[in-house]
Amino acid sequence: MLHKKRIIVVITGTPGTGKTTLARSLSRRLGGTLLNINDIILSNKLYTGKDEFGTRIVDLVKLRKKLLEMINSSSGTLVLDSHLLSDIVIEGHCNAMVYAIVLRLHLKPLLKRLIARNYPDAKIKDNIVSEALGYCSRMARERYSNVIEIESGRGALSMAMKELEKAHVRTRELDYGNELLWIIRKHPEYAI
Numbered sequence: 001m002l003h004k005k006r007i008i009v010v011i012t013g014t015p016g017t018g019k020t021t022l023a024r025s026l027s028r029r030l031g032g033t034l035l036n037i038n039d040i041i042l043s044n045k046l047y048t049g050k051d052e053f054g055t056r057i058v059d060l061v062k063l064r065k066k067l068l069e070m071i072n073s074s075s076g077t078l079v080l081d082s083h084l085l086s087d088i089v090i091e092g093h094c095n096a097m098v099y100a101i102v103l104r105l106h107l108k109p110l111l112k113r114l115i116a117r118n119y120p121d122a123k124i125k126d127n128i129v130s131e132a133l134g135y136c137s138r139m140a141r142e143r144y145s146n147v148i149e150i151e152s153g154r155g156a157l158s159m160a161m162k163e164l165e166k167a168h169v170r171t172r173e174l175d176y177g178n179e180l181l182w183i184i185r186k187h188p189e190y191a192i
């Protein structure tokens, strides 16, 4: 066990950055339980409809309420994985040390992963711009005091483990904003 107090690790980041992959390995390494936010949203019908891409619009107030219920009625280490966690305040509402991991990825490999997912062009553009702006990072920094920002890749798990040992951690913000020009030059279809 890393700390005396229970820990909750929230993994956020733009879709495609590798949250689910890291969440699985991290929860195994920590001996914790992985909460699949998507399953929770679907099984509890925590959505209001679908957006223009066919993605469900999540009711964040209901999702937060449900998550806090689940967190506060359970024990042990929990790992939560969803880009929506940047938009939800959990810290201060549960008896645990909360860490937010923000996974980041350079725009070029992110674009490759999003294209591989067959997302519509407009959805790819939204996600690329979100990563360029550091949306999840900025929001997570507003809502969590312990923020671990990590570049997706082979070293992500060991970097996460190292930072989670600290009683307080706030790593520097990564900035891929200047890579947007490369994307737009190469792929004018993703111009803003």
Ligand SMILES: Nc1ncnc2c1ncn2[C@@H]1O[C@H](COP(=O)(O)OP(=O)(O)O)[C@@H](O)[C@H]1O
Residues within 6 Å of the ligand: 013, 014, 015, 016, 017, 018, 019, 020, 021, 022, 113, 152, 153, 154, 156
């Ligand atoms: N560290 C990594 N190195 C290489 N590819 C990765 C890595 N992490 C994730 N991926 C790949 O990127 C894609 C998106 O990963 P995923 O974990 O589903 O991201 P997210 O949950 O953030 O949407 C998957 O195809 C996955 O295999």
Ligand SMILES: [Mg+2]
Residues within 6 Å of the ligand: 019, 020, 021
């Ligand atoms: Mg995922």
